[in-house]
Amino acid sequence: MHLITVDDTISADRALRLIDRGSTLLWEGDFQNAKQLLTALRRRLPAARGGGFRDHRRHQALRARVLNSLLIATSDHTISLRRAPDVRQACLEAYGRPDGERLIPLRELLGVIGAHQLRHEGIHVEALNARIHPHYGVFAPTRSEYVDLVADHPLPTATVAFDIGTGTGVLAAVLAQRGVPKVVATDNSERAVACASDNVRRLGLDVEVVETDLFPPGRADLIVCNPPWIPARPISLLDHAVYDEDSRMLHGFLNGVREHLNPSGEVWVILSDLAEHLGLRSRSDLLTGFQYAGLRVVGRFSAVPRHRRARDEEVTSLWRLCP
Ligand SMILES: C[S@@+](CC[C@H](N)C(=O)[O-])C[C@H]1O[C@@H](n2cnc3c(N)ncnc32)[C@H](O)[C@@H]1O
Incomplete structure (x- = not known):
C-alpha cells in the first residue's frame, strides 16, 4: 500500500487524483473536515448508469475502492484528531477488545458509529x-x-x-x-x-x-x-x-x-x-x-x-x- 499522509489543506480533486494513481490517504487533519472530504469525493464519483446487476455491482466495487482509500488511525480504539468523536464503545462492539494501532477507512468507521447508535436505540x-x-x-x-x-x-x-x-x-x-x-x-x-x-x-x-x-x-x-x-x-x-x-x-x-x-x-x-x-x-x-x-x-x-x-x-x- 502506498500510504500518503494528508490534512485539511488537500482539495477533493487532488485527493481523487492521488487515489486514482493508487495511493491510500492517511488523514492527519481535523476529523470533521475528513468527513467533508469524504462527502466531496462521493460527489465526484460517477453515478450508476442503468445496466444490469453485474454492472451495478462493478460500479459499487469501484466506489468502495475509492471511498475506502481515506484512512483514520486509531490507537486502542481512540482517535487523536481534532474534533474526533469518542469511538471506544462503537469500536469495541465492532472489532472486539482494543488491540493497539489500527488504520480504518473513514467510511467504515462512520458505519461502525452508525451501527453503535442503531444498537443503542434499537428498531x-x-x-x-x-x-x-x-x-x-x-x-x-x-x-x-x-x-x-x-x-x-x-x-x-x-x-x-x-x-x-x-x-x-x-x-x-x-x-x-x-x-x-x-x-x-x-x-x-x-x-x-x-x-x-x-x-x-x-x-x-x-x-x-x-x-x-x-x-x-x-x-x-x-x-x-x-x-x-x-x-x-x-x-x-x-x-x-x-x-x-x-x-x-x-x-x-x-x-x-x-x-x-x-x-x-x-x-x-x-x-x-x-x-x-x-x-x-x-x-x-x-x-x-x-x-x-x-x-x-x-x-x-x-x-x-x-x-x-x-x-x-x-x-x-x-x-x-x-x-
Ligand atoms: C436475510 S438474513 C435473515 C435474518 C433474520 N432471520 C431476519 O429475518 O431478520 C439471513 C441470515 O442467515 C444467516 N445464515 C447464512 N448462512 C447460514 C447458514 N449456513 N447457517 C445458519 N445461518 C446462516 C446469516 O448470517 C443471516 O443472519
Missing part, C-alpha cells in the same frame, strides 16, 4: 410491540413486511419451532411471543448469535440460540427460514445476510429440512423475488428446488416491501411447504 418492531437491537454486521429488521408475514400467518399446531439463520432473532422472538412453547434459533455468524441472544434476553423470551451451520439437533413442527435472497458472491461483512452465492444456503436448507421436520410439520420460507427481477434466479428454479427437496407448496402469502430502496415490482412471500 421498533410493530409485530413485537418492542425494540430489536441489531449488532454491527447483523441483518437489521428495517423492513417490516417480512416480519408481519410471520406474525400474521395462522400458526400450525407446533410444540417446537426452529428459526434458521436468525440474525437479530426477530422471527424467533415473534414465534415465541405467539406462544410456541420451544423455539430454537440458529445462525452460522458469531455476531448474529450474540445479537439474537441479547435480544431474546432483553425481551424476556425463552429462545435457545445456537451457533451452527443451518439446523440444530432434533426435529421441529415448524421450521422458518428467511435466507439471504440474492444469489451472488458476498463481498462485505453485511453482504453475507443478503447474498447467497449459488443459492448455497437456500438449497442446503431445502435439501436438509425434511430430516429435521416432524412428519406432519410445516416449513415457512420467506423470500423476496428481487433475484427474479434481476434475472439471477427464475421462479421455475425456485419451484424445482422445492420439488427436488420433496416439499409441496401448500400456500403462498405475499407482501409488498415498504422500505425506501425496494423496487416497485418486488414482492416478499411466505412460502408454506409440506413434505
Whole structure:
C-alpha cells in the first residue's frame, strides 16, 4: 500500500487524483473536515448508469475502492484528531477488545458509529410491540413486511419451532411471543448469535440460540427460514445476510429440512423475488428446488416491501411447504 499522509489543506480533486494513481490517504487533519472530504469525493464519483446487476455491482466495487482509500488511525480504539468523536464503545462492539494501532477507512468507521447508535436505540418492531437491537454486521429488521408475514400467518399446531439463520432473532422472538412453547434459533455468524441472544434476553423470551451451520439437533413442527435472497458472491461483512452465492444456503436448507421436520410439520420460507427481477434466479428454479427437496407448496402469502430502496415490482412471500 502506498500510504500518503494528508490534512485539511488537500482539495477533493487532488485527493481523487492521488487515489486514482493508487495511493491510500492517511488523514492527519481535523476529523470533521475528513468527513467533508469524504462527502466531496462521493460527489465526484460517477453515478450508476442503468445496466444490469453485474454492472451495478462493478460500479459499487469501484466506489468502495475509492471511498475506502481515506484512512483514520486509531490507537486502542481512540482517535487523536481534532474534533474526533469518542469511538471506544462503537469500536469495541465492532472489532472486539482494543488491540493497539489500527488504520480504518473513514467510511467504515462512520458505519461502525452508525451501527453503535442503531444498537443503542434499537428498531421498533410493530409485530413485537418492542425494540430489536441489531449488532454491527447483523441483518437489521428495517423492513417490516417480512416480519408481519410471520406474525400474521395462522400458526400450525407446533410444540417446537426452529428459526434458521436468525440474525437479530426477530422471527424467533415473534414465534415465541405467539406462544410456541420451544423455539430454537440458529445462525452460522458469531455476531448474529450474540445479537439474537441479547435480544431474546432483553425481551424476556425463552429462545435457545445456537451457533451452527443451518439446523440444530432434533426435529421441529415448524421450521422458518428467511435466507439471504440474492444469489451472488458476498463481498462485505453485511453482504453475507443478503447474498447467497449459488443459492448455497437456500438449497442446503431445502435439501436438509425434511430430516429435521416432524412428519406432519410445516416449513415457512420467506423470500423476496428481487433475484427474479434481476434475472439471477427464475421462479421455475425456485419451484424445482422445492420439488427436488420433496416439499409441496401448500400456500403462498405475499407482501409488498415498504422500505425506501425496494423496487416497485418486488414482492416478499411466505412460502408454506409440506413434505
Ligand atoms: C436475510 S438474513 C435473515 C435474518 C433474520 N432471520 C431476519 O429475518 O431478520 C439471513 C441470515 O442467515 C444467516 N445464515 C447464512 N448462512 C447460514 C447458514 N449456513 N447457517 C445458519 N445461518 C446462516 C446469516 O448470517 C443471516 O443472519
